[in-house]
Amino acid sequence: MHISRTGNFGKAIAVAAGLVAGIATSAGAADLPKSLIWTAYGTTSSGYAQSVAMGNMLKNEYGTSIRVLPGKNDISRMTPLKVGKADYCACGIASYFGQEGVMQFATPDWGPQPLRVIMTSKGSFGLGLAVAGDAGIKTPADLKGKRIAWVRGSDALNIGAEAMMAFAGLTWDDVTKVEFPGFKDSIDGVINGQADAAFSSTVSPHLKRLAASPRGITWTPMAADDAKGWSQLNGVAPYFSPTKAVVGAEISKDKPWNGAGYPYPILVTNAPRSADEVYTLTKALVEKHDAYKDNAPGAKGWHIDSQSFEWILPYHEGAVKYFKEIGKWSDAAQAHNDGLIKRQDVLMKAYAAYKATNPSDDEFKAGWSAARIKALEAAGLPVGVK
Template sequence: MHRLARSLLLATLPVGLSLSGAAIAKEVELPNTMAWTAYGTGSSGYAQAVAIGGMLQSEYGTSVRILPGDNDVSRMTPLKQGRVDLCACGIASYYGAEGVMMFAHPDWGPQPLRVITTSTASFGLSLAVAGDLDVETPADLKGKRVAYIRGDDALNKGTEAYLAFGGLTWDDVERVDYPGYGRSFDGIIAGDVDASFTTTVTPPAQQLASSPRGISWPVLDPNDTEAWERMRAIAPYFRPHEVTSGAGGISADNPLPSASYPYPIVVANQDLDDKVAYGLIKALQEHHDDYKDAAPGAKGYALEHQDLTWVIPFHDAVVDYYQEIDVWTEEMQVHQDRLVKRQNLLLDTWEQFMSGEVPEEEDAFREAWMTARAEALTEAGFDPIFE
């Protein structure tokens, strides 16, 4: 529902009755065809997109074409160009919304992204540690050899966040650089490094668990407020999570207190048609039973797994839906409004920055942009997070 329509409707409601209490249901209206980008064909993200596409075809006659992308840029470029409706992305969608890391580039900058839905499943995201080191918490990593993956900002940020949970930085460990994620696990098995960031269910973690060194996962105390504050200062998208599946014997009967963030994160541009955004979230929630078992991780789209105060704003029509089913609170709206204000500030700052004299050299450009970005956010009362 458009903002004006909501305002006019509110004016007609009896005093004391909120829009959420009015339960104004709308029909699902979806186009005949849609295009999404997703992770590669062997990924759980791709399998989930296929499962959702099957549900949309069966229930609404909507054909979904899924374009696999090998990396974050290749997944998000078609969305930026308007060639696809949605991206079933990873945490790089947050970096794109913030205009940092690989998006602190003349071709990118902050993107006007809005969340449609996310999946938070039973696995966790953590540092996999060689099991022969008696590492019980992130603080125990001090002095250990920790993998740094060249060219993979998301993995390295995750590692940095785990170190921060333990009160550590890269200066407190021995950094060992690797050209790729898989190679770092070969390094752990070979005894050349001790830890690398991953999901608890990934094949390399399973391989490490079956190796002579074995595997362990640092425990994150969900009640250690100061540790979580340090972690979120580095990577605010992490949340406490009881992990119930993973290498090394993690199960529902042997859960691990750890951390996670959604994957995939289904995002659209803010100008995605309201009817499409509303139709998608309503279909995904009302027909969850029809696809939840069709792909690993698809159960994570259930309403109880949706974090409604996360780090990227929701599409306006998604907010409308959550108001309609009476789960949207005033606190959520305050959070949403602040995220939208931050996004608009970033977009305006980028436009002003690009209209001036900008360095041609890539590193100098990134440094200048990050400085301008941090100054604008700080002046407006926001934490830059990335500097």
Template sequence: MKTPSTIKTLALAIGLGLPLTALAEPTFPRVSVWTAYDTGSTYYIQASALGGLLREHQNSNIRIIPGRNDVARMTPLKSGQASYTISGIATYFAQEGVMLFNSNEWGPQPLRVVSANFGGQAIGLAASGASGIETPADLEGKRVAYVLGGDAMNMTTAAVLSYAGLTWDDVRKVEIGSPLEAIDSVLNGVADAMPGSTGNPLIERLSGSPGGLSWVQLPSDTPEGEAAWQRIAETVPYYQPITATEGVNISEDDPWHSGGYALPILATMESQEEDEVYALVKFMDEHFETFNRQAPAASGWSMERQNFEWIMPYHDGAIRYFKEKGAWSDDHQAHNDDLVRRQEVLANAWGTYMQNGGGVNFSSEEWSDFRAEALESAGFIPGLL
């Protein structure tokens, strides 16, 4: 949808007989507020690098609000205090109204992807080499780290378990206070396996320990593997197959068949001004090479790496640029429209639930059931159960 300023400019250009190519490019705000992970994190550094480029080339500044947890990063976006967030998969949890966003203060949010870092980082389960765990089926009855407050990490474990048709009920849950403590739990023999990734340098501690390191394998290149990944898609839909050939105890000859997803995700609300998002996506594309040199682990932000058939809809401003570049197809648009319809189903379900008593006596379990029923009735797989 064109903004009033765009319509005025169009009318002026037509009235003066100017070609549409003479129209000015959309401008950036003088200051834009973003939320990100804590100072010093890779994602904060990526946001800072992009902010430096915008300041240099567009005289536009990014003010970054660091947030210690998912809710802290999403709250300023929801309230309008921030325009964008560079966050993890909790962005998807907020869209769905699940995990920390399954509360009467939240519910499903109308979020849109601006861009996402599909860097190819493999995420899955790391096990002690002494545990005998090599496949998801080997996890049955074993001790698995459960990170308190670590929804993303625990959902990774749920995905790996579902590969073998297992759930948390089939393993011995070891509650851990933090990701760092999860590594210690395996090193100290308290747990047999924990969620880990090729992007975590602390995994080397497991590799160098007496027990050693074993990556839990999730192959997808057989009929059995395809069926197992279909089970994952129904449980954790954002988790997709990735074969890692670089990392601790990983090589071309000894790859890790695992999964992963975009980290981080640059997102905004559906209501964010279209021209501004268009300008931002265009800027990121045109300055990508410099951005990639200046920021760590930034290669996945390239336009060629974007996944137009993932689990969250792109913003209309981003789509406009993708179309200009010839990267956006009718199939991509149909998929995006379906994702928008999913958000509409969620919003309607939330409104109905809150009006029918949820606003007074909210129950996370009741909302979860109501959400799942609404999505299934509309032909969607609920996921995240």
């Protein structure tokens, strides 16, 4: 009888503990709505697949349904977020362009956006110039005088190429710019001998064709400890960082490429988003990572140890609260985040002041660019992408 009572008592404790755990889970989940809307890249993209995988986890673990809206371009992905029809965006580097109010966001309808990061995915791939193997380009300096692809209407690709050249102190004036109508066309151009290099992700399927062609493919090394090279590169595109790519065309764990990269996707929302909601979402993405990490290509990159807390977009206060709670947030990260929020404030005030001058559509982009640079320099802040 004594043993039986002990067993029953133990069972009672276990049941009570389970109830407490259930209550705790419900309390944590209470800050997440029953449904959320995310935007992402197209349905064939890894960003879309990762969003769906995270959505399935949130549904299974928290009862929150995620509707993922695919967008064909940066504007179509970010517009629902801007107008309040989407809650989050699994965006690319255009989220940085949106914060800065540059490129396609340097218009009367857009301007600098008050974006905040939740988390990012840093995968095992890289981003850089895919170089024809027979072009005689062994180092970034060897790009001088070579034919570099320039894709019409693709700011991210062209700034990426410019940044890779800047690593060696080169500009578009030091190479032959070869224009192409699209990304695939630029890779075809390298294969067909019209260009010697084109900017790409190391895992683009089009690069397999280049690697299999008579020209072959190579990647120029960019040493992580080359302070001058990285300073010059980040002067053009501050969102790149040293990356050891282990997947891609002619790249593997046994044959890595020490090059450049940045996170993708970047999960962002607007600054006014509920801190409690963002806290709970961040907590879920971190603590339930095992539940979705193997369910989409690149999803392992959401691991907490892959996060960069001193990057180019500020983190949301709800995410910061969670990072502090688990001991991942430092004083340096806080100072950096405060500086980025100050930058957004400078940009948004400068935009409002410039727009109040009622510039014409024809002069808007050039005028705003000049006003933006003036405001940043007056505040002692780096200009970054122009």
